[in-house]
Amino acid sequence: MATIGKFQLGAPRDSDNFLQLFAIVLDELEKQKLQGSLFADIPPALLLCWGENNEPTLADLQLGLEPVAPQGNWPIELQNNWPRAVKNGFQQALSAALTAAPSFRIESGRLICRLLAFVAQTYRPDNEEFSRRNRQIGRSQLAAARAILNKERSNSPEGPKQSLLLQPLHTSAAKHILSSPDNKAVLEEYLSTPALRLWQASHSGPTFAQKGENQDATYALTCDDAIAFALADGISTSYGARFAAKTVAFNFCKAASCYMAVPNDIETTIRKSVQSAQDWLNSVLLHLLDDPTAPEWNDVAGQSFIARDVALRLLDNTRTRQHHHWGPSLATTLIAGIARPFNHGWEVGFLHIGDGVVERWVENGSVIPLISMDNSQSEIDACISPSLDRLASHVGDFHQFSLHSTDLLLVSSDGLTRGHESTVTKKLSEIGTLQRGVYDHKSLRASRMLNKACEYADRLYETDRLSLFADNLSLIIIEPNLKTK
C-alpha cells in the first residue's frame, strides 16, 4: 500500500531516467501556458494509489489521450471530472509522459502514475516546499533529458517524424518568443536578484538605416542570486536570422538557468548552455527540411520575402554544405554569459561568438573594453548556426572576470559601435543617454536609451548626412545590487 507521507521525488527511489522523464513532462506542461490552475483537484495521492494498488497498463493510460472520458481501469474521480482534467493540463502531461517514456526506458503504468503524482504535487497550491524542490530537480535534469531525446532522434531511421515530442520542443518555444508583444518586452526589461540588477532592450535602429526588421535579441533569466544573459545579433544575410537570434538567446538562458542549479565551473555551464541552444537550432533545421509545409516556416521566415523553394535550398545547404558562397541559414552572433555573486563579490563569465561589444565602466570613469570590434567591418568571422557535425560549445572565446561593486557592465551588439570611434559606453554618455549613479529600475529603461540614441542618430543623419548607429541596436546593462550587498 502506498503512503503519501514519504512521497518525495528523487534518488534512491527514483532513477535518473525517471527524473529526466519528469523534467521533460514538467517542461512541456509549462511551455503550453495553459490557463487556470494546473492539476487542480487532482490529488497526488489519487494518482499514486492508482499506480500502486490498481496498476494500469500503458494501453489503459492511452485511453486518457482521447477527448472523451476514459473508462475501465481509471479512477472514478478522474472519469467524472474529465473535462476539468483536460483543461487543467492532466491530459497534456499524460501525453508528454507516454510519448517520451520509451526514450527513458519507462515501461510501466505504475511509474507513469507515480510521475504524474509528482507533477500534481508540484502544482499543489499549499505545498511550496515540494513544489520548489520538484522544480529544481526538473531544471537540473532537463538538459540531460533533452540530450537523450535529441540523440535518439538523430539515430532514428525515420528522423523527426518518429520523435513526436521534439516538435513542441522547438515550435512552442518559438511561439513563446515570437508572440511576445512589445509591451511585455518592456515589462521584462528589468531583472533583479538580491545580488545583481540587469536592464536589457533591443531596437530595430535609426529610421535612416532602413532596417526592415529587428534581427537582434536580448534575453535574461534569474536563477537564485545569479542572472543568465544573452545578446544575439542575427546575421542579416542569413535566412531565419531573426528567429535564430531570438531563440538562441532564449534557449541559452533557459538552459543556463537549469545548469546553474548543479555545481559546475562557470565556463562549463556556459558552454553547455550554448550547446543546448545550438542543439535546438539543429532540431529546427531538421524539422523544417522534413516538412516544407510546416506552419513554423512562417515564424522562421519573419519578414524575409525569399520564396520557399529558395529557402529550402538555403537550409539544405546549411545541413550539407555544397555551395560555399551561401552562408548558413539560422545564423546569429552571440554574447552569452552568467553574472553571479562569488566570494563576497561578483563574477561574470561570458562566451563571445562573432561580433558585439562588452565594456566595463569603472568607478574612476574609465571604460575597459573587454570585447571591442572594428566598427568599419561588416564581415562576421564566427556565428552560431545549425551544424550537425560541429559543436557550438567548442567555438567562441571565453572571458571571465570579477565585477566590482561600483562597476557597470555594458554588453551591446555591433550597431552601437557604428559611425564613431569611441567606446559604446563613452558614446552613449556623450549623447546623454547613459549616466552613472542614477540607476533605479523606475528611472532607467534600456529601451528608452535606445530610442534616444536612434532619435539622435536620425537627427545627425538629417543635418550632416552622418551614419551613426546604422544597424539594429541591442543593449544589456548589469551592475551589482548594492542594496543588499
Next chain:
Amino acid sequence: MAFAKLTTKKATALTPQVVTIIVDDSGSMEGQKAQDATKGVQDVVITIQAGNQGSSGSRFLVSIAKFGNATIPLVEVVRPESISLNQLSFSGDSGGTEMADALDWAVRAVQKGMTECRRVPGFVEEGAPTPLVLFFSDGANTGRDIATPAQELRGVRFGGGSIDVVAVGIGMDQNSFPVMQQIASKPELAVNIDPAQLAAFLADVGATVMKGEDIKKMVENY
C-alpha cells in the same frame, strides 16, 4: 578562389547596385552548357536574394535576359526576391546569336536601373557600387554589327566613371572571341572560360557581388 580585399562600395539599401545578366540561349548552347547556365544563374540569384535580406530597401536591382534570334527579358530592374527560379531556365533553343539586340536591351536595362537607384532617398552615386553587366555567349555573332550598341553600353556613365561590362566566352572559338573584347568595358574584363567552369564562374560572380569585391580581380582568376 582568392579574392581582392573589400572595397568601400558595397551594395546597401542606401546605395544599391544594378546587376544585369545576359545569357546566350542559341542552339549551340543546347545540352550541358544550357543546364550549367540555368544552374549558375539560379545560384547567382539565390546568392543575391540571400544577401538582400534584413533591409527594407533593396541592395540590388536585377535584370536578366536570354537571347537567340531575339532578346527575351526574363526580369527587368526588380528586387532580387521577386525573381522566381522557374523564370531562369535556359535550353539552347532560341535560334541564332543576335548579340546587338541583346546589347541594346542591356543599355536600356542598366539605365532604367540607374534611374531607380537615383530615386532612393539620400542616394549618393559616388558612394554606390558600379553597375555590373555580365554578357555570356558561346558562339559567333550572327546578327548585325555590335560596335555601336557595345560602345553605347560601355559608354554608360555612373558616379563619374564607366560601368563594368564583363564579356564571358563559354569555350568560344578564338576567331570569334574578339567580339567579346569589343563588348567588355576593359580589356581584362573579356574572358574565355572552359564550359565546365561556367557554373563555378557564376557562383564566383555572386560571391563577388555580395562582398562588394572588385570584379576584375575575380575575372583574373579565369
